[in-house]
Amino acid sequence: MSDVKVKVGILGASGYTGAELVRILAHHEASEITLLTADRRAGRPFGEVFPHLAHIKLPTMISIAEADWSTVDLIFCALPHGTTQEVIAGLPEHVKVVDLSADFRLFDPATYKEWYGAEHAAQDLQKEVVYGLTELHREKIKKARVVANPGCYPTPVQLALTPLLEGKLVHAEDIIIDAKSGVTGAGRSPKEMTLYAEVTEGIHAYGTGGHRHAPEIEQGLAWACGSDVVVNFSPHLMPMSRGILESIYVKMTNGTTAEDIQAALEKRFADEPFVRVLPFGVTPQTRHVRGSNYVLMGVVKDRVPGRVIIVAVEDNLVKGASGQAVQNMNVMLGLPETMGLEIEPLFP
Numbered sequence: 301m302s303d304v305k306v307k308v309g310i311l312g313a314s315g316y317t318g319a320e321l322v323r324i325l326a327h328h329e330a331s332e333i334t335l336l337t338a339d340r341r342a343g344r345p346f347g348e349v350f351p352h353l354a355h356i357k358l359p360t361m362i363s364i365a366e367a368d369w370s371t372v373d374l375i376f377c378a379l380p381h382g383t384t385q386e387v388i389a390g391l392p393e394h395v396k397v398v399d400l401s402a403d404f405r406l407f408d409p410a411t412y413k414e415w416y417g418a419e420h421a422a423q424d425l426q427k428e429v430v431y432g433l434t435e436l437h438r439e440k441i442k443k444a445r446v447v448a449n450p451g452c453y454p455t456p457v458q459l460a461l462t463p464l465l466e467g468k469l470v471h472a473e474d475i476i477i478d479a480k481s482g483v484t485g486a487g488r489s490p491k492e493m494t495l496y497a498e499v500t501e502g503i504h505a506y507g508t509g510g511h512r513h514a515p516e517i518e519q520g521l522a523w524a525c526g527s528d529v530v531v532n533f534s535p536h537l538m539p540m541s542r543g544i545l546e547s548i549y550v551k552m553t554n555g556t557t558a559e560d561i562q563a564a565l566e567k568r569f570a571d572e573p574f575v576r577v578l579p580f581g582v583t584p585q586t587r588h589v590r591g592s593n594y595v596l597m598g599v600v601k602d603r604v605p606g607r608v609i610i611v612a613v614e615d616n617l618v619k620g621a622s623g624q625a626v627q628n629m630n631v632m633l634g635l636p637e638t639m640g641l642e643i644e645p646l647f648p
C-alpha cells in the first residue's frame with residue numbers, strides 16, 4: 301500500500317455523525333483529515349466541541365464557504381438533509397463524496413418530492429449516484445464518485461430481506477417492520493422530541509403509518525425482487541442514546557420453513573465481515589453492536605403457521621451512518637474494506 305494518505309474532509313463535523321467519523325478515522329491508517337466544517341460552531345476547535353476527542357490533532361472547523369477543495373480527495377457530507385444537494389453539486393470533479401444525508405438516496409424525483417417536500421435540486425448528479433448499502437452494492441460502489449449512504453433504519457431491514465426476496469422465500473406484499481431507535485438518530489440539534497424529560501422512562505411511536513424511510517426501504521426491496529414492494533414500517537423512539545432494533549415479520553412462500561430462512565441468511569452473509577447471523581432462535585440486542593460496525597440478525601420461528609420473525613440490530617451512528625460511510629470510502633478507494641472499522645462492540 302502507498303504511504304500517501306487520502307485527504308479527507310468532513311462537512312458537518314460538529315454533529316453526532318461527524319464526531320463518529322473522526323473517532324473511526326483516528327484509527328484509519330490510509331487517510332488524514334484535512335478539512336472540517338460546521339455551521340453555528342464554525343471557528344471553534346473540534347476538541348473544544350468534543351472533549352473526548354481533543355487528543356487528536358485536527359484542523360479548526362470552518363464554514364463551508366471558507367473551504368478550499370484542493371485540500372481534499374474525498375468528503376463525507378454529514379449535513380442535515382435538504383442542505384446537501386447544492387453543496388455536493390458545486391464540488392470540483394476530483395472530489396469523491398460519501399453523503400450521509402437523505403438527499404441522494406431516492407432515485408425517483410417524484411418520490412423524493414413527495415417525501416421531502418421539495419423538488420430535487422441536483423437531478424443530473426443524482427443519475428451518477430450509487431446507493432451505498434455496501435454488502436448489496438459493492439461492485440457499483442467501487443466505481444462511484446458519489447455514494448448515497450443509506451438511512452439508519454433502511455440498513456438492517458434491506459440486509460435481512462434482500463436474500464429472502466431474491467430467493468422468493470418470503471412474500472413481498474406482507475412485510476411488517478417494527479423499528480426502535482436511540483435518540484442520537486435525531487441528530488445533535490435541540491428538538492422537542494429528544495428532550496430528556498420526554499424521552500426518559502417512556503417510549504413512543506412516531507411517523508406511524510408514513511415515515512420517510514418507508515420509500516427508501518421499498519426502493520431497495522423492489523431492486524431485490526424486481527417488482528413493487530409496499531412495507532408497513534413503524535419507528536419508535538427509545539430512552540437510550542444509540543442503537544436500532546428492528547423486528548421484521550414476514551410470511552413465507554409455500555413450502556419454505558424458518559430453517560430455510562436461517563440457511564439462506566447464513567449462506568448470503570458467510571463471508572461478510574460486518575454481518576452476523578446468530579444461531580437459529582437467538583435474537584440480538586442493541587448492546588451487542590454498540591460502538592461497532594456490525595449488524596446482527598436472528599431468525600425465530602413464529603407460532604403463527606407460515607410466518608417467521610427476523611430481529612436485526614445495528615448502532616445507528618456506526619453501521620447506520622459513519623461506519624458504513626467509512627466502509628464505502630474503503631471500497632471506493634480500493635482499500636481493505638474493514639480498515640478503521642475493526643472495533644469490537646462496547647458491552648454492557
Ligand SMILES: NC(=O)C1=CN([C@@H]2O[C@H](COP(=O)(O)OP(=O)(O)OC[C@H]3O[C@@H](n4cnc5c(N)ncnc54)[C@H](OP(=O)(O)O)[C@@H]3O)[C@@H](O)[C@H]2O)C=CC1
Pocket residue numbers: 311312313314315316317318337338339340341342364377378379380381383400401402450451452484485486487488489616617620621
Ligand atoms: N444521527 C444518525 O443516527 C444518522 C444521521 N444521518 C444523517 O446524517 C446527517 C448528519 O446527521 P447528524 O450528525 O445526526 O446531525 P447533527 O444535527 O448532529 O449535525 C449536523 C451538522 O451539520 C451542520 N449544519 C447544520 N445546518 C447546516 C447548514 N445549513 N449548513 C451547513 N452546515 C450545517 C451542523 O453544524 P453546527 O453544529 O455548527 O450547527 C452539524 O455539524 C443528516 O443528514 C442525518 O439525517 C444518517 C444516518 C444516521
Ligand SMILES: CC(=O)N[C@@H](CCC(=O)OP(=O)(O)O)C(=O)O
Pocket residue numbers: 381400401402450451452453481482483484485486487507535537620
Ligand atoms: C430517532 C430519529 O429521529 N431518527 C431519524 C432517522 C435518522 C436517520 O438515519 O436517517 P436520515 O439520515 O434519513 O435522517 C428519523 O426518524 O427521522
